[in-house]
Every structure is written in C-alpha cells, then in structure tokens.
Amino acid sequence: MKAVCWMGKSKIETLKVPDPVILNPHDAILRVTRTAICGSDLHLFDGFIPTMEQGDILGHEFMGIVEDVGRDVKNLKPGDRVVVPFTIACGQCEFCHKGLWSACDNTNPNAHLMETAYGYSGSGLFGYSHMMGGYAGGQAQYVRVPFANIGPLKIESDLPDEKVLFLTDIFPTGYMAAENAQIAEGDAVAVWGCGPVGQFAIASAFMLGAGRVIAVDRIPERLELARSLGAITVDYTEQDVSVLQAMRDLTGGMGPDSCIDAVGLEAHSNQLQGVYDKVKTMLMLETDRPIVLRQAIQAVRKGGTLSVPGVYGGLLDKVPFGAAFGKGITMKMGQTHMHKYMKPLLERIEKGQIDPSYIISHRITLEEAPHMYEVWRDKKEKVTKIVIDPWAEKAA
Amino acid sequence: MAEILRKDARTALHEKPGAEQSESRTLGANVVEDGRYMPPPTDEDGKQWVRTSVLIKGEPRDLYGLWHNVEDAPLWQEQIASVTRTGEKTSHWTMQSATGTLEWDSEIMADEPGHRISWRSIGGDSENAGEVVFEAAPGGRGTYVTVLQEFRMGKLASGFETLTGRNPKQAVIENLRQFKALAETGEIPRTHGQPHGPRGAAGTVKSAAYAENVAQPPGLERMAS
Ligand SMILES: NC(=O)c1ccc[n+]([C@@H]2O[C@H](COP(=O)([O-])OP(=O)(O)OC[C@H]3O[C@@H](n4cnc5c(N)ncnc54)[C@H](O)[C@@H]3O)[C@@H](O)[C@H]2O)c1
Numbered sequence: 001m002k003a004v005c006w007m008g009k010s011k012i013e014t015l016k017v018p019d020p021v022i023l024n025p026h027d028a029i030l031r032v033t034r035t036a037i038c039g040s041d042l043h044l045f046d047g048f049i050p051t052m053e054q055g056d057i058l059g060h061e062f063m064g065i066v067e068d069v070g071r072d073v074k075n076l077k078p079g080d081r082v083v084v085p086f087t088i089a090c091g092q093c094e095f096c097h098k099g100l101w102s103a104c105d106n107t108n109p110n111a112h113l114m115e116t117a118y119g120y121s122g123s124g125l126f127g128y129s130h131m132m133g134g135y136a137g138g139q140a141q142y143v144r145v146p147f148a149n150i151g152p153l154k155i156e157s158d159l160p161d162e163k164v165l166f167l168t169d170i171f172p173t174g175y176m177a178a179e180n181a182q183i184a185e186g187d188a189v190a191v192w193g194c195g196p197v198g199q200f201a202i203a204s205a206f207m208l209g210a211g212r213v214i215a216v217d218r219i220p221e222r223l224e225l226a227r228s229l230g231a232i233t234v235d236y237t238e239q240d241v242s243v244l245q246a247m248r249d250l251t252g253g254m255g256p257d258s259c260i261d262a263v264g265l266e267a268h269s270n271q272l273q274g275v276y277d278k279v280k281t282m283l284m285l286e287t288d289r290p291i292v293l294r295q296a297i298q299a300v301r302k303g304g305t306l307s308v309p310g311v312y313g314g315l316l317d318k319v320p321f322g323a324a325f326g327k328g329i330t331m332k333m334g335q336t337h338m339h340k341y342m343k344p345l346l347e348r349i350e351k352g353q354i355d356p357s358y359i360i361s362h363r364i365t366l367e368e369a370p371h372m373y374e375v376w377r378d379k380k381e382k383v384t385k386i387v388i389d390p391w392a393e394k395a396a
Numbered sequence: 397m398a399e400i401l402r403k404d405a406r407t408a409l410h411e412k413p414g415a416e417q418s419e420s421r422t423l424g425a426n427v428v429e430d431g432r433y434m435p436p437p438t439d440e441d442g443k444q445w446v447r448t449s450v451l452i453k454g455e456p457r458d459l460y461g462l463w464h465n466v467e468d469a470p471l472w473q474e475q476i477a478s479v480t481r482t483g484e485k486t487s488h489w490t491m492q493s494a495t496g497t498l499e500w501d502s503e504i505m506a507d508e509p510g511h512r513i514s515w516r517s518i519g520g521d522s523e524n525a526g527e528v529v530f531e532a533a534p535g536g537r538g539t540y541v542t543v544l545q546e547f548r549m550g551k552l553a554s555g556f557e558t559l560t561g562r563n564p565k566q567a568v569i570e571n572l573r574q575f576k577a578l579a580e581t582g583e584i585p586r587t588h589g590q591p592h593g594p595r596g597a598a599g600t601v602k603s604a605a606y607a608e609n610v611a612q613p614p615g616l617e618r619m620a621s
C-alpha cells in the first residue's frame with residue numbers, strides 16, 4: 001500500500017510499504033477512505049516530539065471501511081463504515097472506567113519511555129512517536145486499528161465522510177477544550193489559535209453557553225472563519241494591538257472567565273519574547289515555546305479557568321506560576337478523552353447543529369501530502385484543513 | 397469508628413469514610429508495615445532488587461490463578477519460550493532471545509491460594525528469587541499486584557542484559573505490565589509486525605534504545621482472524 005512516512009525532521013515521503021495485518025484478537029483492518037493532516041503532525045514534522053524513527057507511518061486522523069476483524073471483535077464486521085479516535089483505549093482498565101480514555105493503561109507497548117519522561121504513561125496514539133506507542137498511522141491506504149471493539153464509531157447514516165471525519169480528533173478536542181474551560185451561561189471565553197482545534201473550541205464554547213468569544217490569531221482566513229462562527233477577532237500582529245489590553249477592553253476590564261490555548265508548543269511571536277524562546281529551544285535549554293500559555297495565564301480573570309488543548313511536550317521556561325496562584329485560577333489540559341465525546345458529537349452533526357467540514361480548504365492525494373506538510377506548516381495557500389483521499393490519483 | 401483505629405494510635409481524625417478497615421496490613425512484599433511505608437531493598441553484594449506494583453481490575457483469586465499457571469507464563473513474560481512442570485512445586489524455564497538461550501529450574505517456596513506465591517531458582521543460568529502478592533485494593537477498585545524480585549546474578553546480570561536486550565529490572569516491570577494487560581483485556585499491546593518504511597542506518601540503534609528489539613509476548617493468541 002501507499003503510506004505517508006516520516007523520514008526525518010522536515011522530511012516526509014509517500015512510500016510503498018507492506019499492508020497491515022491483524023496482530024491481536026481485538027484488531028481490525030480498515031481501508032482508509034479519508035484521513036487528515038493535523039496541527040499535531042507539525043510538531044513531528046518540525047522535530048519537537050522525540051522518539052520518532054525513520055520510516056514511521058504518520059497520521060492519527062482517519063476513517064474508513066472495515067476490511068477484516070480479529071477473533072474478539074464482535075461489534076464490527078467487514079463493510080462497516082467507522083471513524084477512529086486518535087487515542088487507543090482498552091475499555092477495561094481503571095482509567096477507561098473513569099472516562100479518562102487517553103490515560104488508558106493497556107495500549108502503549110512502549111509505556112516505559114513515557115514513564116521515564118512523565119512519571120506515568122498515557123495511552124497509545126496512532127502515528128505519533130514511539131514514546132506514544134509506536135503505532136503505524138492512518139495517512140495510508142490501510143491501517144490496523146487495535147482495540148477495535150472499543151474505539152471505532154460506526155457511521156450508519158449516509159452523511160458524507162467529510163462531515164464526520166473530524167470526530168477522529170479535532171472536533172472532540174475543541175469540544176473538550178470548551179468543556180474543560182468550565183463555561184457558565186454568558187461567560188466571556190478567549191481562544192488563542194484559530195486553527196482547526198481553535199475553530200471547534202470556539203464553536204463548542206458557544207454550544208456550551210458562552211456569551212462572548214474572543215479569538216486570537218494572525219492568519220486572515222482563519223480569523224474570518226472565527227468571525228463566521230460569531231467570535232470577535234483579535235489579530236495579535238496588527239500594529240498597536242496588545243493582546244492583554246484587548247482582553248481587558250473586551251471584558252469590562254475584568255479579563256475572560258476562561259482562556260483556551262489552542263496553539264501549543266510552537267507558538268509564533270515576532271516580539272523579543274519569541275526570540276528568547278527560539279534561542280533557548282535552539283540551545284536545548286527549553287523544549288517548548290510557551291508564548292501563548294504565558295499570555296493566557298496573564299489574561300484570565302481572577303478565579304478563572306485556563307484550558308489547554310494545545311500540545312506541550314517538555315520543559316517550559318518563565319511560566320508565570322505566581323500569577324496563576326495569585327489569581328487562584330484552575331488549569332485543565334491533556335490529550336482528548338476521545339471515546340467520551342464521539343457519539344454525542346456525532347448526534348450534534350446528525351441533528352444539523354454543526355457541519356464540521358466548513359474548515360476544509362484542501363483535498364489532496366497521498367502523493368501530494370509531503371508538499372502539503374510544508375504548506376500546512378507555513379500556513380500558505382489560505383490553508384485551513386487538509387483532507388487526503390488515499391485512493392485518489394493525482395488529477396493531471 | 398474507634399475499633400478500626402490502630403490500638404496504640406492517637407488520632408484527631410474521627411471520621412475517615414474511605415479509609416481501609418483493617419488494623420494493620422502487610423502489603424505485597426511489604427510495601428506497608430504497621431502503617432509505615434517500606435521502601436524496596438537496596439542493591440548490595442551482587443544482589444539486585446526490583447519491586448513493582450500495578451492495579452488490576454479483577455479479583456485476587458482469579459489473578460492468583462493466572463499467575464499460578466506457570467506453563468502459561470510464555471504468553472505474558474518476555475522471551476520465555478517454554479515452562480514445563482517437573483514436579484509438584486518445580487518447573488523448568490527456557491528463555492530465548494535473538495542471541496541465545498538461558499535455562500533454569502524454579503521451585504515454589506510458599507503458596508497461599510488467592511494471596512501470595514514465592515519462588516526461587518534452583519540451578520541453571522539464572523539465580524533469582526521472587527514473590528508476588530495479590531491484595532484487594534481499597535475502595536473496591538480491583539487488586540494491587542506487587543512483585544518483588546531478587547537477582548543474585550553478579551556477572552550474569554549484565555550477561556542477561558546483553559543477551560536479552562533488556563535490563564533485568566525493567567524486564568520484571570514489563571512482565572507485570574503485560575500480566576495486567578492480559579488479565580484486563582485478553583491481549584498484550586503489540587506493534588511488532590506492523591508496516592513501516594525503510595528504517596535507515598540508525599534503525600537498529602533506535603529500536604534498541606526504545607527496547608523494541610525485545611520480542612513482545614504473544615498474549616492469548618496472536619493470529620485471531
Ligand atoms: N489535546 C489534544 O488532544 C490535541 C488534539 C489535536 C491537536 N492538538 C493541538 O492543538 C494545537 C492546534 O492544532 P491545530 O490543528 O489547530 O493547529 P494549527 O497549527 O493549524 O493552528 C495553530 C494556530 O495557532 C496560531 N498561532 C500561532 N501562534 C500564535 C500566537 N502567538 N497567538 C495566537 N495564535 C497563534 C497559528 O496562526 C495557527 O492558526 C496544536 O498544538 C495541536 O498539537 C491537541
């Protein structure tokens with residue numbers, strides 16, 4: 001089959017590799033019908049996430065048709081159409097029982113690597129480094145899905161793939177970000193980052209009762225999408241704009257009730273602080289660039305909530321923890337507990353409350369993926385979300 | 397309430413709705429004794445120790461049973477090729493790695509059904525002794541399974557590492573992790589055998605660094621379609 005492979009930092013190739021086979025009783029094999037490139041994939045592309053290995057198949061956002069199932073998969077049969085959560089969960093351990101699916105104990109064969117770095121290991125993820133399990137990803141024509149008895153969500157309606165595909169990650173991720181923001185009816189919520197995760201965080205904040213949503217980014221088409229959802233946008237690169245001032249101005253001087261960091265460790269900055277983080281990460285004195293995190297901690301109101309769906313990987317410098325303590329804020333974060341959100345969010349799509357496909361800007365083939373990783377990184381060509389049809393041939 | 401407090405303990409806390417209802421507990425390989433945490437023994441005189449614990453959703457009795465079935469150990473213990481019973485309390489173990497074979501005999505020293513098993517090797521390429529304790533976790537959350545393993549290997553210990561690609565202490569930790577996965581889910585998470593692109597020059601170094609060169613035990617059944 002054809003698959004998108006990580007061949008080194010900033011080096012992605014579409015290659016011929018063997019087809020996946022069933023290895024365990026709860027496995028399924030899917031014929032992938034749609035897959036997407038995620039903001040998280042950029043952290044791999046840019047070499048921010050350790051324990052990648054040349055030849056790793058990328059991709060954690062995908063859906064497809066069941067081709068084959070292992071002996072103990074009773075809920076699926078060949079021909080079923082499913083969306084697959086990017087986190088792999090067993091459904092049986094203490095964490096799965098608690099609904100903390102992305103903390104599952106039994107799905108990371110390389111748990112020892114994460115234990116060394118984090119104390120304890122989270123669940124395995126598709127196509128996201130050996131520390132997170134070393135599972136082959138879904139930017140490919142076929143993919144093996146472990147614990148297919150627990151994860152995949154069957155799509156029984158005739159909704160097109162594009163409308164349900166983002167249940168694989170970014171819609172639940174945006175939704176959990178809004179839920180973690182502990183929004184009360186009428187609250188002011190600020191969202192940094194208007195990429196796909198930010199978009200769904202904005203939409204979900206409104207669904208959960210936000211009275212005002214403030215969206216921060218610098219990319220015009222993304223800010224426009226945010227406004228189309230009803231958010232007030234702030235372009236942080238515009239002359240004379242101070243994000244902190246904007247937050248005060250837009251909340252009667254109080255600060256947002258909740259702040260959502262939908263940017264993560266590769267935040268961009270054209271200011272001195274950005275240079276500081278760039279130099280420090282280059283010297284390996286810091287692994288992440290917590291520019292947005294710092295801003296959000298400063299901006300949030302006293303006793304407010306900070307929700308962090310944006311990914312951080314390692315050690316952060318100059319995080320104003322004193323401000324967090326001084327204001328008595330709550331912080332919630334982490335990989336999305338996918339399995340908890342997929343079904344209820346599918347219902348919202350089926351009821352017509354939201355059509356997640358609105359963010360798609362590019363539809364491509366597997367061969368075009370390596371180039372599109374660059375476009376996606378550089379936010380060129382008005383890119384807002386890239387969807388791959390692994391079976392499409394390049395249009396001449 | 398008073399009867400659950402340790403007899404000589406003075407306390408200002410008169411209500412502990414979630415606290416354990418026992419007077420004093422001796423946990424798996426002595427994690428707690430008389431209310432005090434007991435650290436694992438430290439390495440000395442060529443002896444190495446490792447103690448590791450997991451919470452497993454399941455009854456102590458059933459987990460004891462799974463462990464007691466030594467002939468099934470190859471299903472969940474790394475690189476154990478076979479275990480054969482040689483007597484009521486003895487068994488013969490064969491460990492197979494990419495580079496060689498280790499063999500030894502083992503004898504059960506203590507056996508408390510549903511609670512505890514201890515063993516020691518009685519000759520062969522590995523000198524080890526160990527104990528596993530199964531104890532109901534507080535709050536009805538399942539079973540704490542704690543393994544304490546001792547290696548009297550001296551030079552053999554590093555030989556073991558060279559031979560198996562795995563630090564012997566880490567092997568004990570991985571085996572208990574895999575025991576839990578098998579007990580809770582019926583399988584052990586597996587990535588060996590999945591597709592990938594060319595690994596390049598650094599491939600073998602990396603797979604050794606991630607310990608991915610250690611064969612993953614099969615679980616109940618590998619090919620199950
Ligand atoms: N928690 C999870 O489970 C989970 C799941 C998916 C994605 N993520 C993470 O969410 C983050 C966003 O993902 P995405 O797919 O939307 O990525 P993306 O790269 O498309 O979006 C990031 C956006 O942040 C903007 N940005 C950069 N610096 C900024 C700054 N200083 N202030 C304001 N905006 C800034 C960029 O212009 C961009 O539009 C990533 O870190 C990704 O890894 C987390």
Ligand SMILES: [Zn+2]
Nearest residue numbers: 038040061169
């Ligand atoms: Zn993603």
Ligand SMILES: [Zn+2]
Nearest residue numbers: 090093096104
């Ligand atoms: Zn689990």
